[in-house]
Amino acid sequence: MGGTQQPIQVTGSAEPISMSDLSHIQGDIVVGMAKKMENFVFFNITKEGRKDKAKSFREHLASFRPRITTAEQAQEFRELVDRTKERGRQPNKALNIAFSAKGLKLLGIEPKDIKDEPFNNGQLASAKDLGDDVTKWDPMFKDTSNTFEAQDGIHGVIIVVASDKDKLQEAMNDINTDFQLKNRQTASINISTIEGHVRAPEEGHEHFGFKDGITQPFLQGLDENKLEKTDTAKSIPPGVILLGRPGDPNMRGRPEWALDGSFLAFRKLEQRVPEFRADIQSLARDLNMDPELLGARLVGRWKNGGSVQMFPNQAPSQQEAQDPKKVQSVSFSIQDQKSCPFVAHIRKTNPRQDLEQFNIDNAVAPHRIFRRGIQYGPEVGKDETKTDPDPKSDKQRGLLFACYQSNITEGFEFIQKAWISNPTFPPDANVTRKTQPVPKNPHFRNLSGIDPLLGTPTVDSFRKVVGLDANARIPQTAIDALRSIVGANPSKLDAVTDLRGKDWVVSRGGEYFFSPSITALKKFFAS
Ligand code: N7H
Numbered sequence: 001m002g003g004t005q006q007p008i009q010v011t012g013s014a015e016p017i018s019m020s021d022l023s024h025i026q027g028d029i030v031v032g033m034a035k036k037m038e039n040f041v042f043f044n045i046t047k048e049g050r051k052d053k054a055k056s057f058r059e060h061l062a063s064f065r066p067r068i069t070t071a072e073q074a075q076e077f078r079e080l081v082d083r084t085k086e087r088g089r090q091p092n093k094a095l096n097i098a099f100s101a102k103g104l105k106l107l108g109i110e111p112k113d114i115k116d117e118p119f120n121n122g123q124l125a126s127a128k129d130l131g132d133d134v135t136k137w138d139p140m141f142k143d144t145s146n147t148f149e150a151q152d153g154i155h156g157v158i159i160v161v162a163s164d165k166d167k168l169q170e171a172m173n174d175i176n177t178d179f180q181l182k183n184r185q186t187a188s189i190n191i192s193t194i195e196g197h198v199r200a201p202e203e204g205h206e207h208f209g210f211k212d213g214i215t216q217p218f219l220q221g222l223d224e225n226k227l228e229k230t231d232t233a234k235s236i237p238p239g240v241i242l243l244g245r246p247g248d249p250n251m252r253g254r255p256e257w258a259l260d261g262s263f264l265a266f267r268k269l270e271q272r273v274p275e276f277r278a279d280i281q282s283l284a285r286d287l288n289m290d291p292e293l294l295g296a297r298l299v300g301r302w303k304n305g306g307s308v309q310m311f312p313n314q315a316p317s318q319q320e321a322q323d324p325k326k327v328q329s330v331s332f333s334i335q336d337q338k339s340c341p342f343v344a345h346i347r348k349t350n351p352r353q354d355l356e357q358f359n360i361d362n363a364v365a366p367h368r369i370f371r372r373g374i375q376y377g378p379e380v381g382k383d384e385t386k387t388d389p390d391p392k393s394d395k396q397r398g399l400l401f402a403c404y405q406s407n408i409t410e411g412f413e414f415i416q417k418a419w420i421s422n423p424t425f426p427p428d429a430n431v432t433r434k435t436q437p438v439p440k441n442p443h444f445r446n447l448s449g450i451d452p453l454l455g456t457p458t459v460d461s462f463r464k465v466v467g468l469d470a471n472a473r474i475p476q477t478a479i480d481a482l483r484s485i486v487g488a489n490p491s492k493l494d495a496v497t498d499l500r501g502k503d504w505v506v507s508r509g510g511e512y513f514f515s516p517s518i519t520a521l522k523k524f525f526a527s
Pocket of ligand 1: 350
């Protein structure tokens with residue numbers, strides 16, 4: 001089946017989701033594939049003789065498809081791991097696949113039918129609005145001529161996860177076999193792989209040292225049992241993540257090939273760890289506070305995962321930090337940042353009561369995402385800290401950020417642009433800046449600051465916030481004010497902390513993909 005001739009129906013399933021649906025949804029979307037290592041295998045369909053190569057690709061995909069891990073299998077594996085914890089690590093490998101808009105087009109599937117502008121245009125087109133400096137992007141994400149064997153960008157990604165090196169190699173061999181990579185004549189794709197792995201010294205903790213992967217949305221119809229374990233978390237409609245399900249704003253307008261698929265936003269985010277550690281020490285000295293508390297307040301969680309809202313003075317015990325009721329129940333106090341600053345990363349990216357207080361229907365739910373990231377790069381070596389107190393990263397490391405949603409504008413891009421990079425968010429923040437002049441514009445009444453980890457202030461972001469036109473002159477002090485935050489120190493809540501020049505996270509680029517259902521892969525993609 002499949003091919004350009006395949007008619008594409010426009011329909012919507014509109015069914016609530018249940019466990020029985022898991023057998024035809026890819027495993028990484030709603031369950032998440034358990035992993036110690038992960039390869040993002042970016043591919044493009046070979047340029048020479050591309051029409052024939054696209055046909056071969058469909059045939060190769062037919063051999064590869066049975067290897068794709070379903071959400072049901074991902075769920076079974078997670079349960080097995082839970083049951084057999086005391087026996088140690090269970091060997092496993094798992095594979096998923098997703099396509100860029102360019103990739104869909106080459107397969108004769110019209111990406112515009114899916115009606116998602118950022119996906120259709122590709123991430124490079126969004127780079128400026130996301131606050132990225134494209135000169136810092138890796139060539140493979142932006143260059144269409146000299147890299148990736150001059151093949152016009154990325155057409156898709158195969159996600160490979162494994163419990164260990166041998167299993168990872170097995171899965172990579174499967175790809176080699178199915179797509180005939182060893183023979184240039186018969187191979188249908190070129191590949192370029194980015195390798196990720198959980199950090200050996202601190203499993204489950206990202207490079208800055210914080211526990212990650214704690215909070216994920218709960219899906220109505222699937223995760224009700226998990227809800228019982230928390231006090232404050234609410235479930236979200238499945239259509240926030242899966243196309244064509246209730247909660248998908250475009251539920252009735254999706255083509256059949258898109259139903260129960262999800263958009264994957266991938267970002268390679270470099271973390272400058274030695275600089276982050278040194279800056280936290282010196283900022284804490286200036287603020288006369290404990291560096292661990294400062295780091296925790298910038299993230300909104302202590303390194304062991306306990307939230308500063310619930311544990312404002314010191315990190316909870318390891319036992320408390322592992323109690324889902326204690327780590328997942330976060331309830332911010334409206335207009336108050338004594339326990340958790342407005343700018344804290346988890347408050348910016350999931351503001352909870354800060355928006356729910358307005359009784360706006362669906363203020364937060366449409367913007368939830370499933371995060372599936374993993375770390376990349378080596379641990380910090382002694383050579384990188386020898387220039388203390390002014391260290392410089394000379395190796396690349398960070399987060400391979402990946403998230404799923406049914407709408408990129410409402411999901412990843414909304415969080416990045418409207419929340420993370422918006423210095424006046426949350427809108428009802430109760431902030432008075434004591435030590436830094438603030439532009440005399442009413443929009444800046446609540447200038448709490450942008451996300452200290454990820455926000456990038458730009459003249460454009462300033463214009464947008466204030467509503468100025470493109471020619472308006474903007475004083476440097478106003479732009480500088482965007483990279484400063486209030487609320488870092490609980491004893492001096494109005495003090496301004498200047499974070500200019502502290503780019504702890506640098507985007508190295510990324511791409512948007514669509515991850516179809518297994519049914520759609522069979523019917524529309526493979527032949
Ligand atoms: Fe974030 N970090 O390690 O400091 N993130 N994040 N993130 N993030 C979270 O709850 C981090 C990034 C979200 O519901 C935690 O799992 C780093 C982007 C969301 O409470 C930690 C980077 C975007 C949540 C980090 C990074 C998000 C979240 C707490 C980049 C979206 C859930 C652990 C290098 C555009 C919030 C946890 C909630 C949590 C870190 C990137 C979004 C520790 C280092 C780009 C929605």
